[in-house]
Amino acid sequence: MMKPLFAHKLFIGGMVIAVGLLAACGNPAPPPAALLTSPAPNAQFRAGDEIQISGKVVGSAIKQVDVFINNERFATVDQAIRPNEFEISVTWIAPSEIVGTSVIQIKGINDQGESVIASDAVFITIQAPLPTATPTPEPTPIPTATPLAAEQPAATPAASGAPAAVVNVLLSPRPENDFVNVRELPDLNARLIGQINKGQSVPVRGKNADGSWYQINFPSGADGAGWVYAPVVSINGPTETLPVVTPRAASTSAAASPTNPTGLKPPFVTLKAGQEFANLRTGPDTAYQKVGELQATGKNAAAVKGRSANGQWWQIAFDGAPGGVAWVFGQLVDLTGDAATVPIVVAPVPPTAAMPASAPTPAPPQPTPTPPIPASAVLPYSQNVRFSPRDDIGDVPLGYQGQPKTATLEWQINGATKAELEITTQQGPGIFANCPAGNLSSIAPSDAVNKRMPMLLPSGTFQFTIPDKGYYLFTIYVVKSDGTTTTIPRHVIVDCYKTQ
Structure with a gap:
């Protein structure tokens, strides 16, 4: 009777092991992905508005998510809501100094500090504030931070901007914050002069009248001081001993500092x-x-x-x-x-080729508006160029074995100030040697035939038809934000195919 019982147990154990192996070999981890759900692309806001930035990033290699505004890190989320899944919800107050187009992007970062995945860049427009607009209440920069209780004002305010001798009062970022901003004045729209990182502590000099900001020792600031928003920091020490400091006006001093080394007056x-x-x-x-x-x-x-x-x-x-x-x-x-x-200044005459000495003096040109540079120009250079519905590696076959002869060129180019497309032809080179030179006059539309056609940045499409057999070269000329140039050549072959 023992032998069948032992065999039964062995059978059950084998099933358990098999089930365990099947569980271990289950669905693979999902590929990394990043999506910005708010704000909506091309949304419009006014300076001073609270802009909600929301999104989700997934991936097994991701350890934190950074939020970038105009290619500068604004916030970091390092706590996953579920394994390999991060949700982002932060608030940004649109400052008046960047009226125009801004770009927002979220990136998944691995444990080496490298970007694993990035969302599509979302472009928004910041408009100047209305003259009658009332100030927007200042929110907590990190949504999870809770306001501290208002401190009792000191009996005697300190002199404007003067250092105060305070002992055993230190300030550091709250545990959930990787850093806190240090500003010139106790205002979220004041000039940013630096940061205090997680793990750092600095001496506190004083506080403003309602206790919502602390003045700290900060060498980069005027008089060696800066201001930090109270709800995002932790305080170690008797805050009731802190004197009330009346902040100096931003324009009353032009003293030299590391951020203004020549002592300039605004603007x-x-x-x-x-x-x-x-x-x-x-x-x-x-x-x-x-x-x-x-x-x-x-x-x-x-x-x-x-x-x-x-x-x-x-x-x-x-x-x-x-x-x-x-x-x-x-x-x-x-x-x-x-x-x-700041007054608007008419742009000087754009540079042109030198004219012969005998040429008559041209009439003064009428001022024309300067074309805006896309906000995508501040992003690191990257490009994705493809043809649909057919795009093979190294070539774009059209018409072959009944394929359509109408296609669409699609592109996404960041970190560039200009891009142009030109279509030319020749006898097919190399593996395309069985393709004769194409007939450029058959291409419709002819906007880029033997001339450079401006391309919309950062993304756009160009639909075209090539009815005649042959080899065609599509060349994209790119001017990067740093002034360097590059070309992107693509082979388009119609009614023939590459040799093996």
Whole structure:
């Protein structure tokens, strides 16, 4: 009787092991994916509006999700709601200094700090605030942070901006925050002068009248001080001993500091944190001549003289340029001061080829608006070019064995200021040697035939028909944001195929 019982147990054990193996060999982990659900593409907001940024990122290699606004990290989420799944919900207050187009993107980051997956970039428009608009209540920068109780005001306010001797009161980011911003004044729209990272603690000098902001020791700020929003930090020490500090006005001091090394008075621009340089040009477009740079390790600030008609470029004082002024792209710098007070300056005549000495003097040109540079230009360079409905590796076959002769070129190009398409033909090279030169006159439309056709950035489509047999070369010419160029060639063959 023991033998059948033992065999029965062995059979059951084998089934358990088999079930375990089947469970272990279940569905593979889903591929990484990232999706921004809010805000909607092309949504419009006004400066001061609260913009809700929401989305989801999944993937087994993802350890945290970073939220980027205009190619700068705004927030980090490092707690998954479920295994391999992160949800993002943060609020951004649209500042007035970036009126125009902004780009938002979320990225999944692995344990090596590398980007594994990124969502499609979402472009929105920030409009200038209405003159009668009331200030928007200042929210907590990190949604999970809860406001601290208001501190009791000190009996005697400290002198404006003066350091106060406070002992044993330290400030650090709350545990759920990777960093907190340090600003010039106790206002969420004030100029950003730095950050305090998780694990750091700094001495507290004082607080504002309602206890919603703390003044800290910060060498990069005026008088060696900066302001941090109270709801996003933890305090170690007796806050009731902190003096009330009356913040200085932003425009009352032009003292030199690391972010304003020349002691400029507003309005002025400063190179954005994390930018190594920004090109300076003779006009508000990358087609104009470069005359210098703002550099993180050198001259990084300059007085503002005007702005372009589309609000995308600042005209600044620069001794090395003709007339003592140059232009810098607005998304590479931070503005200190009121943008509404900066006058619009008519762009100089665009650069053209030199005219013969005998040519008559042309009439003064009428000013034309400068075409805006797409917000996608601030993203790292990347491109995805494909043809539908048929796109093979290295070639685009049309018409072969009854395939259609109408196709659509689709593209997504980031980190570029310009892209152009040109269609040419020749006897098929290499593996396309069995294809004769195509008939360019048969292509419809002819917008890009033997000439460069501007392409919409960052994405667009071009539908075309090629009825005649032969080899055709589609070449995309790209000007990247850093001024370098590249080409993207694609082989299109009609009614023939590559040799083996």
